[in-house]
Amino acid sequence: MDTHPITAVALGSLAHDATLGDFTEDGFLACERAAQTWLTRFASVHDQDPDTAVDVELVRCHLRGETAMAAWPAWRRDPAGYVNAPLQALYGTFLHRMRPEPELVESAMARIAELPGVFAACRANLDQDLAAPLLVRRTLGQLRTARRFLTVHLPAEVGDETLRTRLAAAGETASAAADDLADHLEAFAERATGDWRMGEELYSALLTGRELLGYGAGELHARGETAYAELAAEATGLAGDWRAEMARLQEDRPATLSELLAACVRETEQARTFLREHDLVSFADGEQCRVVPAPQFLRPLLAVPFYIAPPRLTASRVGHHFVPFTPEGASEDLVAQRLRGNSTAQLPSFAVHEAYPGHHWHLSWMAGNPRAIRKTFTTSYFLEGWALYAERMMREQGYFTDPARELAHLDMRLFRAARIVVDTALHCGDMTVAQAEEFMAAKSSLTAATARAEVNRYCAWPTQAPSYLTGALEIERIRTDYLAAGLGDLKSFHDTIAGSGALPLGLARRVVMRAATPSAGTGSD
Numbered sequence: 001m002d003t004h005p006i007t008a009v010a011l012g013s014l015a016h017d018a019t020l021g022d023f024t025e026d027g028f029l030a031c032e033r034a035a036q037t038w039l040t041r042f043a044s045v046h047d048q049d050p051d052t053a054v055d056v057e058l059v060r061c062h063l064r065g066e067t068a069m070a071a072w073p074a075w076r077r078d079p080a081g082y083v084n085a086p087l088q089a090l091y092g093t094f095l096h097r098m099r100p101e102p103e104l105v106e107s108a109m110a111r112i113a114e115l116p117g118v119f120a121a122c123r124a125n126l127d128q129d130l131a132a133p134l135l136v137r138r139t140l141g142q143l144r145t146a147r148r149f150l151t152v153h154l155p156a157e158v159g160d161e162t163l164r165t166r167l168a169a170a171g172e173t174a175s176a177a178a179d180d181l182a183d184h185l186e187a188f189a190e191r192a193t194g195d196w197r198m199g200e201e202l203y204s205a206l207l208t209g210r211e212l213l214g215y216g217a218g219e220l221h222a223r224g225e226t227a228y229a230e231l232a233a234e235a236t237g238l239a240g241d242w243r244a245e246m247a248r249l250q251e252d253r254p255a256t257l258s259e260l261l262a263a264c265v266r267e268t269e270q271a272r273t274f275l276r277e278h279d280l281v282s283f284a285d286g287e288q289c290r291v292v293p294a295p296q297f298l299r300p301l302l303a304v305p306f307y308i309a310p311p312r313l314t315a316s317r318v319g320h321h322f323v324p325f326t327p328e329g330a331s332e333d334l335v336a337q338r339l340r341g342n343s344t345a346q347l348p349s350f351a352v353h354e355a356y357p358g359h360h361w362h363l364s365w366m367a368g369n370p371r372a373i374r375k376t377f378t379t380s381y382f383l384e385g386w387a388l389y390a391e392r393m394m395r396e397q398g399y400f401t402d403p404a405r406e407l408a409h410l411d412m413r414l415f416r417a418a419r420i421v422v423d424t425a426l427h428c429g430d431m432t433v434a435q436a437e438e439f440m441a442a443k444s445s446l447t448a449a450t451a452r453a454e455v456n457r458y459c460a461w462p463t464q465a466p467s468y469l470t471g472a473l474e475i476e477r478i479r480t481d482y483l484a485a486g487l488g489d490l491k492s493f494h495d496t497i498a499g500s501g502a503l504p505l506g507l508a509r510r511v512v513m514r515a516a517t518p519s520a521g522t523g524s525d
Helices: 005-011 025-043 050-069 080-096 101-125 133-143 146-153 161-191 200-210 217-239 242-249 257-277 332-340 347-354 359-366 372-376 380-396 403-427 433-443 448-460 467-484 490-499 505-513
Strands: 288-293 306-308 318-323
Touching: 005 080, 025 050, 025 101, 050 200, 050 372, 050 505, 080 101, 080 133, 080 146, 101 161, 133 161, 133 448, 146 161, 200 217, 200 403, 217 242, 217 403, 217 467, 242 403, 257 288, 257 318, 257 332, 257 347, 318 359, 332 448, 347 359, 347 380, 347 403, 359 380, 359 490, 380 403, 380 467, 380 505, 403 433, 403 448, 403 467, 433 448, 467 490, 467 505, 490 505
Parallel strands: 288 318
Antiparallel strands: 306 318
């Protein structure tokens, strides 16, 4: 936590909320050395009780990922870490409100004062021989929103006028540094010659060492192709020409962003009610999911709903399901495309995935686990795998009774299968960006603009996109074995596996198959 104060605050630490941390070259190199040192130390730890053994292996998985990534240092390749993480940390200050407002403002101002130094470190650390123009330009869209975020949107979170004015003034100074960095990156992108492709060797090392999947990029790619073919056959059986039918369904959509927000609120509450009425999960005491518009500084990057959890090391169980509004000043065409990509038929799946029993239910329930290490180290292969599993489970339980909603659910699962194919092909050098965009648009119901945004994200975040369907399929296999072994019913499976953390799937299996009672904390049925 001392080394990564942004992460520490996101987890709920109030002792780290006055700094953004060390973004210098020396700071990053020290982190890399520390990860290798800790991995060596943990390699000698043996003979623990079963719960501690899982915790130790969880730490090893995390450290294996950290040491592997040292060979592909994002801090030299991609400016996103210098922009997205600090801005999101500042937004989280007022999202979670863990202190009285005057203290929150002081915390925000202390971190805003560090932004020019962070931006200077970005300029110093980026290596034009390693940095990819695509990734540099991707960050520019977000960086151009920084001034308005720092001087208008962030201060608007403050009720006291005097404090609001002080915060806006601090933001003005940092905004100048953000504008300077944007100008620098515009020119830097023209000089940069690096490749965003991770390569098969490192990609496979992360799958086996960090995720404990037991197979590498080649087999993952083949599994994605198989899954896609099976799902396409299922969709064809349901709707015939399912692509044409999805195109038709997408014309039935909210007319405005305000209507989209209202519809997301309704769907989220309906999903929660279904869970309770069918007794499919237990609920954490005090959990609440707020459905709100996406913050301005994230709107250029995210065209689909997303979720931010309550700080996992605190007592809060209030999470936020964000609706993908367009940036201020967006064209009518962009707004129409955004609404088309969030059609009426798709909204139930979005609510299930982001809220109940997807991310919000999982993370609010998991927060009751008494083992802090399980709440500190998580993996997308469980987090996103669980949320996609939740969609399939809700279909099995009869939630998607309308054929249109059922097809939309299948289309989203097909989309996740296509992601596996594209992400592995992109980073192993078997597909160009243009080919990937064409593939995603042809193999799912994505608009051309959304397909471009998706592929852009895959280039910047290798191995993450396949985590959804890969994790869901693994969780479904664990469920089959759990129920066949007579360890409990469906509800106890959900409470147990989700309450155990967001573990690499091999560890999740180990926990579930030896436990018949939930491992999460206090909750209500």
